[in-house]
Amino acid sequence: MLHTMRWFGPHDPVSLFDIRQAGCAGVVTALHQLPVGAVWPVEEIQRRQQLIEADNASYLPLHWAVVESLPVHEDIKKGRPTRETYIENYKESLRNLAACGIRTVCYNFMPVLDWSRTNLSYQMPDGSLALRFVWQDFALFDLCILQRPGAEADYEPEVATAARAQFAQMTPEQIAELTNTVLLGLPGSEEAFELAGFQALLDEYASIDSQALRQNLYHFIREVGPVAQEVGIGLCIHPDDPPYPLLGLPRVVSTEADLAELLAAYDEPANGLTFCTGSLGVRPDNDLAGVVRRFGSRIHFVHLRATKREENPRNFHEADHLTGDVDMYSVVRELVLEEQRRAQAGEAAAQLPMRPDHGHQMLDDLKKKTYPGYSAIGRLRGLAELRGLEHGIRHALAAEASAAVTLPAATALAVR
Numbered sequence: 001m002l003h004t005m006r007w008f009g010p011h012d013p014v015s016l017f018d019i020r021q022a023g024c025a026g027v028v029t030a031l032h033q034l035p036v037g038a039v040w041p042v043e044e045i046q047r048r049q050q051l052i053e054a055d056n057a058s059y060l061p062l063h064w065a066v067v068e069s070l071p072v073h074e075d076i077k078k079g080r081p082t083r084e085t086y087i088e089n090y091k092e093s094l095r096n097l098a099a100c101g102i103r104t105v106c107y108n109f110m111p112v113l114d115w116s117r118t119n120l121s122y123q124m125p126d127g128s129l130a131l132r133f134v135w136q137d138f139a140l141f142d143l144c145i146l147q148r149p150g151a152e153a154d155y156e157p158e159v160a161t162a163a164r165a166q167f168a169q170m171t172p173e174q175i176a177e178l179t180n181t182v183l184l185g186l187p188g189s190e191e192a193f194e195l196a197g198f199q200a201l202l203d204e205y206a207s208i209d210s211q212a213l214r215q216n217l218y219h220f221i222r223e224v225g226p227v228a229q230e231v232g233i234g235l236c237i238h239p240d241d242p243p244y245p246l247l248g249l250p251r252v253v254s255t256e257a258d259l260a261e262l263l264a265a266y267d268e269p270a271n272g273l274t275f276c277t278g279s280l281g282v283r284p285d286n287d288l289a290g291v292v293r294r295f296g297s298r299i300h301f302v303h304l305r306a307t308k309r310e311e312n313p314r315n316f317h318e319a320d321h322l323t324g325d326v327d328m329y330s331v332v333r334e335l336v337l338e339e340q341r342r343a344q345a346g347e348a349a350a351q352l353p354m355r356p357d358h359g360h361q362m363l364d365d366l367k368k369k370t371y372p373g374y375s376a377i378g379r380l381r382g383l384a385e386l387r388g389l390e391h392g393i394r395h396a397l398a399a400e401a402s403a404a405v406t407l408p409a410a411t412a413l414a415v416r
Contacts, residue, residue: 001302001335001354001390004028004065005379009048013368014376016052016062022380023387026065027052028106028355037073037086040093045100065353066301067097068106068274069238072220077111078208079216087220091227098231104300104353105228106274108238109217111208111249112201113193115241115279120181120372121361122317128362131373133242135314139163141182142247145175148199154248184372202247210250217252218265229270234300234349236272237262241279242316243286255283256291263298272298275335278305278357281326282316289330296338300349303357304328304386318358318373321382322389332386333393340397356382 004026005019019027029052031044052064070093073086097105108114118141122132139155140163142148152160167175183193193201208216221235228235243254252258263271273295280286292299306324307316322328335352342350359378361370368375 001339001352002026002065003383003387004353004355005383006068006355006374007052008032008371008374010051012374013370014374014379016055017059018376020055020060020062022376022383024383025060025062026353027062028066028068028353029064030067030069030071036071037075037089039089040070040096042096042099045096045102049100064102066104066106066355067102068301070094070097070105070107072107072109074112074204076220077109077213077216078204079212079219083216083220087223090224094224094227094233094235095231098233103232103349104234104236106236106238106301108240109213109220109253110240110251111205111213113246113249116182116246117184117372118178118181120184124317124360126362128360128378129366130318130360131358132317133315135159135312136163136166137178138182138246140167141178143167145179146195146199146247148202148247150248154245202249205249208250210245210252213250214252214261217262221262221266221271225266225268225271229268233270234272235270236274236300238274238303239276239279241276241282243279243283244314254280256286256294259291259295263295269298272300274301274303275299276303276305276357277326277328277331278303278307278318281324282307282309284309284313284325288326289334292331292334292338296334296341299335299338299352302335302352302354304331304354305357305382318360320360320385321356322385328386328389329393332389333397336390336393336397354386356386358382 003024005022005024006028007016007019009029009032031040031048034040049064052062056062076083076086117131118134118137119132121129124130136159139159142151143160143163144167179195180192183195183198237253240251240254245251259273277288281288304321306319306321306326306328308319308324309316339350339352356379358373359375359382361375361378363377365375365377
């Protein structure tokens with residue numbers, strides 16, 4: 001696979017030099033400075049490429065391998081009349097990215113919030129810090145801090161009762177910390193939503209159920225997909241994280257059935273998946289290795305991380321990359337087999353870009369401020385483990401192929 005890391009631009013405390021030394025050849029980034037819905041100009045794209053490639057003559061080269069993300073404007077998700085303007089802007093951005101040689105574009109269709117956690121510094125047994133989601137804490141925010149109308153119906157009675165009891169014991173500092181964590185903005189942004197106006201954002205989805213959101217997603221992909229197909233870009237949707245509804249908002253990219261329906265909505269190679277084992281792996285009913293076997297040809301980008309469901313299965317934390325509930329061996333084996341299939345078929349995009357998604361804050365990074373989940377050393381550890389796993393799988397598959405060729409010859413000799 002093409003080993004990459006996410007980079008949030010010039011202000012990211014993890015430098016391009018760090019990413020290069022981690023063993024990456026690709027960079028995953030976006031033009032975070034541009035407002036959502038704006039056209040990405042060729043000049044801005046090239047400026048970012050030049051920044052990434054500035055030291056390529058002196059060191060191992062890096063290139064901008066994947067856009068993550070080209071955000072989808074909320075008006076598109078809501079199906080408002082203004083969506084057509086933003087869809088046209090999206091098409092133009094795709095054309096401009098293709099003109100600059102960028103062929104993989106990740107996006108998501110989660111309403112209002114991107115990924116959601118309730119703890120950004122959950123201490124692991126080894127002392128490192130991980131991201132965590134606790135259902136009762138999220139209920140506490142919803143019921144007691146946000147006080148969303150109708151929220152009671154979304155939680156089990158015992159969870160709601162425990163959340164209110166917990167809230168009564170919290171300090172103002174603890175309440176503020178949970179609020180800021182839940183309302184954290186997009187990855188790479190230090191701006192969070194404001195509590196005062198947050199309910200109004202949710203209210204705008206009051207008449208949008210899961211079926212309406214699906215149709216808005218399918219309208220979007222049927223509009224932009226042909227442009228991506230024409231210019232040679234693989235569009236790849238990121239699954240919901242967590243993969244179930246939150247705050248009364250529908251989520252429609254959470255299960256294998258969701259993926260199948262989306263791919264069928266515009267059944268062309270350009271309409272593909274960001275295969276995120278962490279997001280999909282939170283649900284025990286998602287067969288991750290099976291998803292690769294069934295949809296491998298439509299996977300354009302890979303996020304490898306392992307989540308661990310806790311005693312309450314709605315609670316989970318980010319585990320080490322080779323532990324948790326994800327059978328990483330089976331997943332990576334299927335991804336390698338998919339790459340081999342593509343190579344044998346002579347496909348141009350045989351190599352899958354992969355990044356180690358998230359990582360524990362550990363060692364010297366415990367003393368630094370980094371984007372949650374995106375410290376250097378934790379991702380370095382994850383990438384090293386995943387590269388070793390991939391290396392071992394490739395050697396094992398080569399040995400199996402060699403044995404399969406040798407065995408018939410040896411058998412024939414024995415018969416003679």
